[in-house]
Amino acid sequence: MEPMSDKTGARPKTLVIHIGDHKTGTTTIQNALAVGSVQLHDAKLLYPAKMNHNYLTGFITSYRKGTPLPKHLEDRDGLIEVAAQIAASDADYAVLSAEAFENIPAPEFHDLVETFFRGCADRIHIVAYVRPHAQRILSSYAEQIKIGWYRGSMQEFFDHNLQNGRFHYAPRFAQWRELFGDEFTLRPMIRKELKNGSVLDDFAHVAFDGRPCTVEEFEPENQAMTVRELALMYFLQGQFQEQDPWLRHTLGWELSRQLDRSRGDSEAKVRKLVMARDLAEAATAAYRCDAEVMDAEFFDGRPLLQNALRDMEKQSAPRAPSLDPSQFFSPEHLRNLTVMAKIIEGMLERQGKWPSYFHSHRIKDIERHKNARLGLDENGDPLEPEADAEMPAGPETAAPPAPQSAVTTSDAPTQTPPPARVLADAAAGAAPQKDQP
Secondary structure, three states, X not given: OOOOOOOOOOOOOEEEEEOOOOOOOHHHHHHHHHHOOEEEOOOOEEOOXXXXXXXXXXXXXXXXXXXXXXXXXXOOOOHHHHHHHHHHOOOOEEEEEOHHHHHOOHHHHHHHHXXXXXXXXXXXXXXXXXXXXXXXXXXXXXXHHHOOOOOOOHHHHHHHHHHHXXXXXXXXXHHHHHHHHHHEEEEEOOHHHOHHHOHHHXXXXXXXXXOOEEEOOOOOOOOOOEHHHHHHHHHHHHOOOOOOHHHHHHHHHHHHHHHHHHOOHHHHHOOEOOOEHHHXXXXXXXXXXXXXXXXXXXXXXXXXXXXXXXXXXXXXXXXXXXXXXXXXXXXXXHHHHHHHHHHHHHXXXXXXXXXHHHHHHHHHHHHHHHHHHOOEOOOOOEOOHHHHHHOOOOOOOOOOOOOOOOOOHHHOOOOOOOHHHHHHHHHHOOOEOOOOO
């Protein structure tokens, strides 16, 4: 029998705080937890979010800087409310998950935990995943292209982040371990190192102390796009550079969702983005020492991150793939997409709440999954027996490192077709002019 908790009068309660990193399967984990796809056999689990907790960064910024809370967060549960919900719950485990927490310095996050969350559970467990250096650079570059936040080359992206130290992991994770000690767990985002080769299975095993559980399959979202799709996103996002960054962000995610759903089986083997050989070699030179320290300090001396650098060199191409849209689409297709994008840009400027509208589609996907697990339709009514096989399956996200607001269907602009779907449908019908060799 487990000991009683002095704080709760029940079995000890653990608060698991999943802090990312970005591009380590966070969306898969978050969506599965939100849907209820992870079921503990002998313990109760609380996940107090419709999708993730990235929105809490708005509350954290307000607390850290003493600034007013952003207006779109005024009706959301903040740090105090979430902590109170966890404290009042009879769950054995509660989980907060936000890859945006990666961007908060460990000392400041430690202060947040001690101020708001230490008293609501008997134990705090910080869980993080780290993607090997070169693989993270490649994936983050593609993500920034998708959401329209970066317009330069991969080489320029590499140079910029090398200068600011973003992907030098050892100093950052050393701080987390120094402050949280045994309460901090770092896992390598390397498939062969994950339990059952699955980040979801691995997270459940690590976060819930190896307790027996059932982990249902959940469709991955935010998958790597093909080079052709990235060229398309680069072109389309170029038409919206005057728009608000968060509109471009949510529009990029919605376009990605629609493209993923329209992708045929034959496109599954189409070439993905790779590094140029000279860039992969530069990444090895730049991050070899950091990889050595990480392997020694966090992975029992096994050369996991060092080997990953060499793997990227082996997988590299003689030259960088081009994202020039003219290499993939005919002038006629590009002209048509430009016209359509300009029309949609006008629509976006005339109606409000588009970021919330696009974001709501991801929440609706999660709600459909949750209802399907309970044998309910989209309206929460019992399914007819023969209808079970027809429930739509929604994708897995990364939500980006910034606050997000959960929305209802009332946030959706009315009497206007979804712009992202219009563009995605048009793009899906655009035959490639030629692919890169």
